[in-house]
Amino acid sequence: MRGISPSCRLRKGSVAGEHSLGEGGGKVFGLCPRKPMGRRSGWGYVLCEEPVAPVRHPLQRGRPSPRPRPRRWSWGNLRSKSVVSRGVGSLGTPRNGPKTSRAPAVPAPGSCRPQRLPPGAAGDTLWDLAIAEVEKRGNTDDDEEHVEVWEKSMLFMGNKNGGKTTIILRCLEREETPKPTLALEYTFGRRARRHNAPKDITHFWELGGGTSLLELIQIPITSNNLNSFAVVLVLDLSKPNELWTTMEKLLQVTRHHVNKILTKLEKTNPEVATEIKQRIQNTLQKDHPDYELIDPFPVPLLIIGSKYDIFHEFDSEMRKIISKTLRFVSHYYGASLVFTGKSEALLLKAHVLINHLAFGYDKSKSLSVDHSKPLFIPAGLDSLSQIGPPPASDSDIGKMRAKTPLELWKKVFEKVFPPKVFCDLQGTKDPAQDSQYAEYEVDVMRAQKKQELEHYKRNASKSWKEMDFGSDEVL
Structure with missing residues (x-):
């Protein structure tokens, strides 16, 4: 010293x-x-x-x-x-x-x-x-570059009882028992990209009821979050007769609503509208051989084929037709495709693609196009030459009149698997009678109002019967 x-x-x-x-x-x-x-x-x-x-x-x-x-x-x-x-x-x-x-x-x-x-x-x-x-720490934080927080929204939709809730819970790493989705449910997830960094947020919306509640699609998709929105379509592979109808209805309504929002953004916020359209055009690289042959979906799309463990027991030719059709649809819309089931390995593959859309994690470059195995095809890694023509003879294809390639694949698929007429609301329980939604105060008040309504109806019917309408009265 x-x-x-x-x-x-x-x-x-x-x-x-x-x-x-x-x-x-x-x-x-x-x-x-x-x-x-x-x-x-x-x-x-x-x-x-x-x-x-x-x-x-x-x-x-x-x-x-x-x-x-x-x-x-x-x-x-x-x-x-x-x-x-x-x-x-x-x-x-x-x-x-x-x-x-x-x-x-x-x-x-x-x-x-x-x-x-x-x-x-x-x-x-x-x-x-x-x-x-x-x-000292405050001054250091002010000097550092501002870190932007990632905030995105995702809409899960598909077949009724197709496994959407299970996939969401697995993605969020929540140990909960899945419950049937009544209408439109919401949850969220947070992830940190690195240590001591602010957590990114993703809003998860789940549409229940299959195709019976299509009008609810417009609730989560707005002009404020369209630039950071993604859609996950979950299709039940064990129900091939309902597959195309469910997929077509859900994607058509979603696309129509998104295009309506884009039209409004062109007038109110043209910069955001231009950015979204530019992103749509960049779904495939310009040097891709199918760049001019596809019609990309207006928002990022992920197609998940669920219940592969049941699908794997189908006939080999049926599995090939379904797999090739879904490969074409996903490639035509510029979407990713993955098959999943109960096994942890298959759930992890779907988890990778969901995390890429939700939190910006690196997209896997692995590829699996073998029809005898679960498919795993990230967007942009497939091609029409690898998919091949529709699974039908040349004579049958010549007889089918189709304006677009998508319509041709639809007719070929529905010839093998005719669409099943079904109602998504059949077997739906009244939520007021479901024990999982029970609330004592609400149930007591509802019973009281029901009694008052019945009492009012009886009094009203008596008053109408006691009224005397004269012939000279003008009604």
Whole structure:
């Protein structure tokens, strides 16, 4: 330590003699006791520039003791707040003390009273140090580049009882028992891209009831979130006769609503509308051979074929027709395609593509197009040449009149799997009678209002019967 040697014995309340302060050339002539600061503060010392006479210790009575008990210097005794020197640039690093170098305060000549140091100086209380640390971190955060928080929205729709809720819970890593979706349900998920970074948020919407509640699609899709919106279509592979009808209705209504919003954005916010259209055009790279042959969906689309464990038991030719048809549809719309089931490995594959759309994680570059295995095809990695023609003979294709390739594939698929006429609302329980939605106060009030309604109907019917309409009255 520069300045006072730790081996020097300093006496409380007596002249210490002349001690060199190091390279600065200053000298210590005497020491004065310092009053305790705080509840746990001990007695300290003040170095003075001029010789001072022995002083009485504040706790002593009577005459001052000429030879107080000597005490070795330590950081607790010589506090940097009280140490005063002139001509010394730094007192060095004290033993077991903070490794900082701060300029000490300088008292008036001939004064032994310590001067207050600026905030943040060594020797401050714990609260002062904590405040200084928080201010330092705040200044550092202001200097750093602002990190943008990722916020997206996703709509899950598809066959009734197709496994949408199970996929969402698995993606959010929630150990919950899936319950049937009544209409339109909402949840959210958060992820941090790196340590100590703000968490990104994704809003998950789930449309229940299959195709019976199509008008609810317009609720989650708005002009405010269209630029960060994605659609996940879950198709039940175990019901091929309902597959095309469900897919066609849901995608048509969604596309019509999105195009309506884009038309409004062209007038109100043309920059956002242009950005969305440019993203649609960039679904495939311009050097892709099918760039001019596809019709990309206006928002990112992911098609998930669920219940693969049941689908795998189908006839090989049936599985091939369904797989090729879904490959064409997903490629035609610029979408990703994945088959999933109960196994953890298949759920993990769907999880990868969902995380890519929801939180911007890296998209997997793996590819699986073998019809005898679960399909996994990220958007843009398939082609019409690899998919091949529709699974039908040339004579049958010649007899089919289709205006677009999508319509041709539809007719070929429905010839093998005729569309089944079904009602999504059949077997739907009345939510008022469902025990999982039971609320005592609401149920009591509902029963009371029902009784009042029945009483009103009886009184109204009696009043109508008692009325006498004369023949001369004009109705």
